[in-house]
Each structure stands twice: as structure tokens, then as C-alpha cells.
Amino acid sequence: MKIEIIGDVAEYYVQTLCLLFFPGAKFSKKETDDSHKASVVVEKQDGMISSTVTIVYNDKTSTKKAEESYGNGISERAGIRIAVGKAFLAAGKSVTGVSPQWGILTGVRPSKLALKEFEDKKSTKAEVKSFFQNEYLVYLKKASLLVDIASLERKIINACPKDSCSVYISIPFCPSRCSYCSFVSFTSNRLLSIIDDYMIKLVDDIKKTFAIIRELGLDLKTVYVGGGTPTTLNKTQLQLLIDTINNEFDVSKLEEFTVEAGRPDTITAEKLSILKNGGVTRISINPQTLNSEVLEIIGRKHTVEQFYKAFEMAKESGIEQINTDLIAGLPYDGFRSFSETIDNIIQLRPSNITVHTLCIKNAADFAREKDSIYPPANVASKCVDYSQLATKNAGYVPYYIYRQKNTIENLENVGFCLPGCEGRYNIYMMEEVHSIFACGAGAVTKCVSPERDNIVRVFNFKYPYEYLSDTDNSKINNKFNTIRDFYQKIKENN
Numbered sequence: 312m313k314i315e316i317i318g319d320v321a322e323y324y325v326q327t328l329c330l331l332f333f334p335g336a337k338f339s340k341k342e343t344d345d346s347h348k349a350s351v352v353v354e355k356q357d358g359m360i361s362s363t364v365t366i367v368y369n370d371k372t373s374t375k376k377a378e379e380s381y382g383n384g385i386s387e388r389a390g391i392r393i394a395v396g397k398a399f400l401a402a403g404k405s406v407t408g409v410s411p412q413w414g415i416l417t418g419v420r421p422s423k424l425a426l427k428e429f430e431d432k433k434s435t436k437a438e439v440k441s442f443f444q445n446e447y448l449v450y451l452k453k454a455s456l457l458v459d460i461a462s463l464e465r466k467i468i469n470a471c472p473k474d475s476c477s478v479y480i481s482i483p484f485c486p487s488r489c490s491y492c493s494f495v496s497f498t499s500n501r502l503l504s505i506i507d508d509y510m511i512k513l514v515d516d517i518k519k520t521f522a523i524i525r526e527l528g529l530d531l532k533t534v535y536v537g538g539g540t541p542t543t544l545n546k547t548q549l550q551l552l553i554d555t556i557n558n559e560f561d562v563s564k565l566e567e568f569t570v571e572a573g574r575p576d577t578i579t580a581e582k583l584s585i586l587k588n589g590g591v592t593r594i595s596i597n598p599q600t601l602n603s604e605v606l607e608i609i610g611r612k613h614t615v616e617q618f619y620k621a622f623e624m625a626k627e628s629g630i631e632q633i634n635t636d637l638i639a640g641l642p643y644d645g646f647r648s649f650s651e652t653i654d655n656i657i658q659l660r661p662s663n664i665t666v667h668t669l670c671i672k673n674a675a676d677f678a679r680e681k682d683s684i685y686p687p688a689n690v691a692s693k694c695v696d697y698s699q700l701a702t703k704n705a706g707y708v709p710y711y712i713y714r715q716k717n718t719i720e721n722l723e724n725v726g727f728c729l730p731g732c733e734g735r736y737n738i739y740m741m742e743e744v745h746s747i748f749a750c751g752a753g754a755v756t757k758c759v760s761p762e763r764d765n766i767v768r769v770f771n772f773k774y775p776y777e778y779l780s781d782t783d784n785s786k787i788n789n790k791f792n793t794i795r796d797f798y799q800k801i802k803e804n805n
């Protein structure tokens with residue numbers, strides 16, 4: 312798709328707006344085809360921003376204008392984004408008939424914006440809701456969802472001490488690769504054979520991470536072991552991981568100790584007992600769908616029966632909280648099939664249900680068959696609406712939300728829980744409440760200042776073999792030096 316811009320607006324933002332109407336569109340500076348084109352003009356004068364957007368889509372053309380004032384709590388940059396977004400939304404709707412439910416809100420963390428409205432402007436729930444409806448053209452149902460989530464998160468965030476932190480541990484291995492997945496995860500036998508070496512390096516990384524938390528005097532609140540699929544580890548490897556954490560920290564003091572687990576076909580009673588005895592309080596057993604045919608299409612390599620069995624074992628293990636991940640908008644998973652999945656999951660009463668919407672990422676196998684995997688228009692939206700209604704009627708509350716680019720119908724991912732079972736790590740991580748120290752390949756450490764106004768990210772090596780190649784620990788040491796420097800500066804500024 313061709314993009315032409317005159318004025319002060321980021322091309323990346325215009326591309327994101329294009330994706331609201333033209334999913335999967337590709338952008339190139341060399342594009343000469345004028346039949347799919349977006350032209351944006353931005354002008355600033357006397358505190359007003361005016362934007363004109365023209366969209367050409369095959370034989371249809373639409374030009375729309377919007378104006379926005381800035382100052383008075385709205386920065387110039389935000390004013391430009393709103394003016395361009397509003398004009399773009401009107402033109403896009405006119406040529407495609409599509410009306411995005413999240414309006415011009417394109418960010419990953421919509422609840423962060425809602426929290427800001429609550430905190431900075433001391434707005435009421437009704438005011439935050441109308442702010443999202445009027446400024447971002449968000450549908451009422453989505454604005455209400457956002458306000459409910461932000462209000463719940465606010466209580467948890469305000470109770471979280473400023474000197475707190477969390478730890479993330481990455482196990483980027485899976486027994487096989489699901490077709491929709493874009494996570495870095497090693498699955499072939501050759502790659503899985505490096506797990507023992509990976510564990511040696513990881514144990515060292517974990518020990519040093521806990522040591523720095525002690526050195527800095529931080530209050531560790533949650534530990535999250537994620538993946539990939541952490542229960543790809545065999546019993547010995549899993550025991551080593553859990554023992555390492557327990558040797559470093561009294562896990563009974565944690566608010567939450569999660570091991571994501573995930574794939575039902577990797578879960579055994581013995582592994583669950585290692586987790587329970589090691590103080591784990593939360594795990595995931597993820598079906599994604601309870602439709603066998605859809606499971607096969609998405610290459611998930613486990614059965615519906617295996618999910619039920621693993622879920623039963625997890626309940627029997629006594630681990631307090633069980634989360635189940637589902638995906639709306641999977642290919643050939645119609646509304647009826649999805650709603651049956653939701654109903655059947657609700658009957659199991661897991662403490663948490665997380666409903667994602669299918670996101671088509673380039674690194675996933677699905678990306679190669681893009682057109683054939685898109686569900687018919689509005690199916691994903693109906694499924695997401697149903698998930699929100701059915702969980703509410705069953706006593707669940709939405710407690711965290713995030714969005715991703717290239718998600719079907721630009722919908723959202725929402726975590727629901729029984730009251731009091733909010734996944735704390737998910738909230739701390741998504742709302743950037745405190746530092747998260749990350750161990751292992753692909754993991755990203757985030758240093759967050761106590762006032763939450765400064766964030767420094769430190770990237771570990773992406774792939775396990777790169778992580779292992781750091782034989783002199785220079786990358787890991789760099790991570791610890793960056794963390795130390797970050798906290799030293801905070802001390803100096805106080």
C-alpha cells in the first residue's frame with residue numbers, strides 16, 4: 312500500500328491506521344501502485360491541528376477532514392494523532408464499510424491510558440468512558456471494559472510498594488510448534504537436546520538475579536516462569552529450576568509464583584507435584600479450543616481429552632490457581648464452536664480464563680496461508696463479545712487487557728478471573744508497575760523507576776544457542792551492570 316504524508320505525523324502511525332482497514336497490508340517506499348493509497352496532510356495553526364486524509368481503495372476514494380485543539384492537557388503530538396486518526400477513521404469507513412471497535416486507539420496497553428486518566432486528571436469512571444468514546448472514537452462496550460479493568464487494576468497497583476519487583480524466567484522450548492505461534496521456541500529434537508546446557512546457564516543467571524535483588528533491597532512480589540512451554544522440561548530439569556528458586560528465596564513470601572506450563576501433553580502428576588511442593592501457586596493448562604478439528608488445523612498436537620485430563624490432575628495437585636488460555640477467531644472455529652468452548656471451560660471453574668484473539672504474525676506458519684485462515688467478517692467479534700458476556704454471567708471479572716498489531720478485527724486479549732484471583736504478574740508487567748528482572752533467552756528485563764516515569768529495557772540474547780554462546784557471561788554481566796546503574800541513578804536523584 313502506498314502512503315503519502317505532508318506534515319508532522321509519524322509514518323509508523325499512519326501504517327498502523329491503514330492496518331485497521333486493510334489487514335496484512337505491506338508498505339514500501341518504492342510502491343508505485345496508486346489503486347491502494349493513503350494520503351495524509353497535517354497543518355498546525357494557533358493551537359489547532361487540522362488533518363485531511365484521502366484513501367483510495369480500488370475504485371473508491373474518500374477524503375475526510377478533522378480538527379483537534381492542543382494544550383489543556385493534550386500534547387501537540389497527541390493532538391496530531393487524534394486529528395489524523397479521526398480523519399482516517401472516517402475515510403476508511405467510507406471506502407471499506409469497516410468501523411473499528413477500538414476507534415483510533417492503536418496502542419498495546421489501552422488500560423495504561425485509562426489509568427492515566429484516573430490518576431492524572433482524577434476523572435470519574437463516567438468521564439474516562441466518555442473520554443475514550445469522544446477522543447478515540449472507541450465503542451461504548453470497549454470503553455466500559457477498559458474502565459472496569461483499569462478500576463480493578465488501580466486498587467492492586469496502588470497497594471503495590473514502590474520498592475517492589477518481579478522476576479521472569481524464560482523456558483523457550485516446546486514439544487512441537489503450533490501454526491499460529493510466533494514465539495521463539497525450540498521444538499526439534501536437536502534443539503531440545505540443548506536444554507541441559509541451557510539449564511546450567513539459566514541457574515547461574517537466576518542465582519545472580521536474586522543476588523542483585525537482595526543487594527538492591529527490593530521487595531520481590533511475583534515470579535513467573537513462562538515460555539514456550541516450561542513443562543517441556545523433564546522432571547529432573549524442572550526440579551532443578553524449582554529448587555534453584557527456592558534456595559534463593561522464601562517463596563512463601565511471594566504474592567504469586569506462576570509456572571505457565573501450558574501444553575496439556577507436557578503435564579504429568581509428577582511434574583505437578585514438583586511444582587506444588589516447590590510453592591507454585593498458579594499454572595496454566597491451555598486448550599486454546601475444545602474443538603478437536605480446530606486443534607488439528609492449528610497444529611496443536613494434543614487432544615481435547617488430554618486437556619481435560621491435565622486440568623483434572625492440576626485440580627487434584629492442589630495448586631491454588633489454574634488459568635486456561637483460549638483463542639477467538641481461529642480458522643474454521645465458528646461462533647457456535649467457540650461459544651461451546653467458553654461454556655465448557657466456565658463449567659470447570661478455573662480461577663482464570665484468558666481469551667486472546669488470533670493474531671497473524673509473520674513469524675508464524677499461518678502467515679503463509681493468510682487469506683484462507685481469516686474467519687468470516689464479525690465472527691471473531693461475536694466470539695469476543697460472547698466470551699465477555701458469558702464470563703461476566705458466571706461471576707468472572709476482567710482484570711487485564713492488551714492488544715497486538717495484526718489481530719483479527721483489531722480485537723483485544725483479556726484476562727478474566729474469579730474475584731480475588733487476579734494474575735498479579737500480568738498486571739505488574741502490562742502496566743509497567745515495577746521492575747521485572749528477566750532470566751534466560753528471549754527475556755527482556757525492564758527497570759522501572761519507583762515513580763514509574765522512567766523505563767530502561769535490557770534485552771537478553773533472543774535464541775537459546777546465542778544465550779549459550781555467551782561463554783564469558785558478557786551479555787549477562789551487562790544486564791546486571793545496567794540494573795545497578797539504573798538504581799544508582801535513582802539513589803543519586805533522591
Ligand SMILES: C[S@@+](CC[C@H](N)C(=O)[O-])C[C@H]1O[C@@H](n2cnc3c(N)ncnc32)[C@H](O)[C@@H]1O
Nearest residue numbers: 491492538539540573574597636667668669670
Ligand atoms: C506465551 S504463549 C505460551 C503458552 C503455552 N506454550 C501454550 O501454548 O499453551 C501464551 C498464549 O498466547 C496465546 N497466543 C500465542 N500465539 C497467539 C497468536 N498468534 N494469536 C493469539 N493468541 C496467541 C495462546 O493462547 C497461548 O496460550
Ligand code: SF4
Nearest residue numbers: 485488489492496539
Ligand atoms: S503456542 Fe505455546 S506450545 Fe504452541 S508453539 Fe507457541 S509457545 Fe509453544
